[in-house]
Amino acid sequence: MKMEDIAKLANVSKAAVSLAFSGKPGVAPETRERILQVAQEAGYMPKARSIVSTKMDKSLLFLVCVNSGIVLEEYYQQPFFKELIHFIEVRCRQLGYSLIFSTMDLEYIERDIHAIAEEKRSEGMIVLGTNLTRKHIEVIHARLPNVIVLDTCFETLPVQFVEINNVMGAYQAGSYLCQIGHSFIGYIASNIRIHNFEERSRGFQLALEEWGVQIPESHRLSVAPTILTSQDSLKQQLNEYIQSGKSLPTAWFCECDYIAISAMKTMAELGIRVPEDTSIIGFDNITESVIITPELTTVHVEKEKMATLAVDLLTGSIEHGNQGKVKMMVDTQLVIRKSCAPPTDAAVVGKGTTKRQPI
The missing domain is CATH 3.40.50.2300 (Response regulator)
Known part of the structure; x- marks a missing residue:
């Protein structure tokens, strides 16, 4: 599915879809919300840097580091990640936060993290850690300390993690x-x-x-x-x-x-x-x-539980200050x-x- 398909489903122009995804002015608030709703129901997530809901003035960043091995460019279409993202979005809305999506290339992690840090578009960040090494997470945390990493864990890093058992x-x-x-x-x-x-x-x-x-x-x-x-x-x-x-x-x-x-x-x-x-x-x-x-x-894998824990830990740190970092492991069922x-x-x-x- 492409941006043109979302435009047809929402009965708007491609330009309106682009503005809605980027959070830029030029489209009515009700139209923006309708476009975002259509995109979500269609399971579409753009490559654009962000999707912002105008009804919420607080936001979290969901950062994905793509490569050709595990987390693909079309990660939002991979079944496991698609389900996980859905539950993260749901919990964000429940707590009054919008969710901004951003991707970066692991080859250029230093450059991309610097750019994200300079933009300062969110209160905190959830990092999809599935394909990340300890070094990658160290680089991210050094520039963006208010972060929680999902779907991996390195016990010796002073970072919050939520992972599968x-x-x-x-x-x-x-x-x-x-x-x-x-x-x-x-x-x-x-x-x-x-x-x-x-x-x-x-x-x-x-x-x-x-x-x-x-x-x-x-x-x-x-x-x-x-x-x-x-x-x-x-x-x-x-x-x-x-x-x-x-x-x-x-x-x-x-x-x-x-x-x-x-x-x-x-x-x-x-x-x-x-x-x-x-x-x-x-x-x-x-x-x-x-x-x-x-x-x-x-x-x-309890994807909803993992998503809820990640959002709750991050928003708790944002709203109540640093009360000590935790690492959480979510049990499985056969x-x-x-x-x-x-x-x-x-x-x-x-x-x-x-x-x-x-x-």
Whole structure:
């Protein structure tokens, strides 16, 4: 969807849409609000530097650092971030704040942060930290101290964070697979490494260790983490595995739902049935997890809770002063659907394994 599409839906000119998004004068307040409402309902977020509601005189900045790996230029269309942003906007409105959106290129972080600091357009800033390193956050915090970072955490930085309990979620996934009888398990990782994925790997490994289960290196595959369609690279890895004469694992843990859905589509093209031949479990519980067939068993991330905590912590600091920094971790829940099933008796016997109790 483009700015022209929003103009047609709102029955206004493209110029009016541009003025509404930028917060500049030249469009009536009621028209501006209608354009912003149409854009929100359509799930559109412009690349423009800001979207400002004229009904609110207080604002927060939502900063996204884009790259080609995890957080894309069209981040507002990525299911996980789209849901998170929606809940942030809702909480901002409830507290009387408008939300300004800004993006920057990680290659030019020093330059862009300097420009944002000079503009001084908001009382505080929520940074999407999914793809950020410790150094990135240090640079941002040095220029913009009234900040909270969402979706990552670095314990030694004097910065407020709200993150997912990634270790817990992956531990829940690993424990569930073992509980229903799987001990011949594979792992499909992202080929781009971030804090969340490293923590999920650790949590999954903790669960398997308790059950005395190990994942051989040959059962570990890696793919791009932002593709919802089948992937040739995964198809090649699976084909090579099958041609080696080995039996496929009876279950796979995928580090995010993108990878899980991509894996299911790739396996379908290879004639591998889910869950009859192998089970799949994901992480994030994005909307698409209930659209895929079979519906995806996954780890639910409390996106609304994370968004609410981030906005409340930031606005609390703005309105009541610095009362000490906090780092918050939001627990997860396992959502059991149809992509997982116990291994068949033949599969269990064929691997020379039996159901085990945790050690």
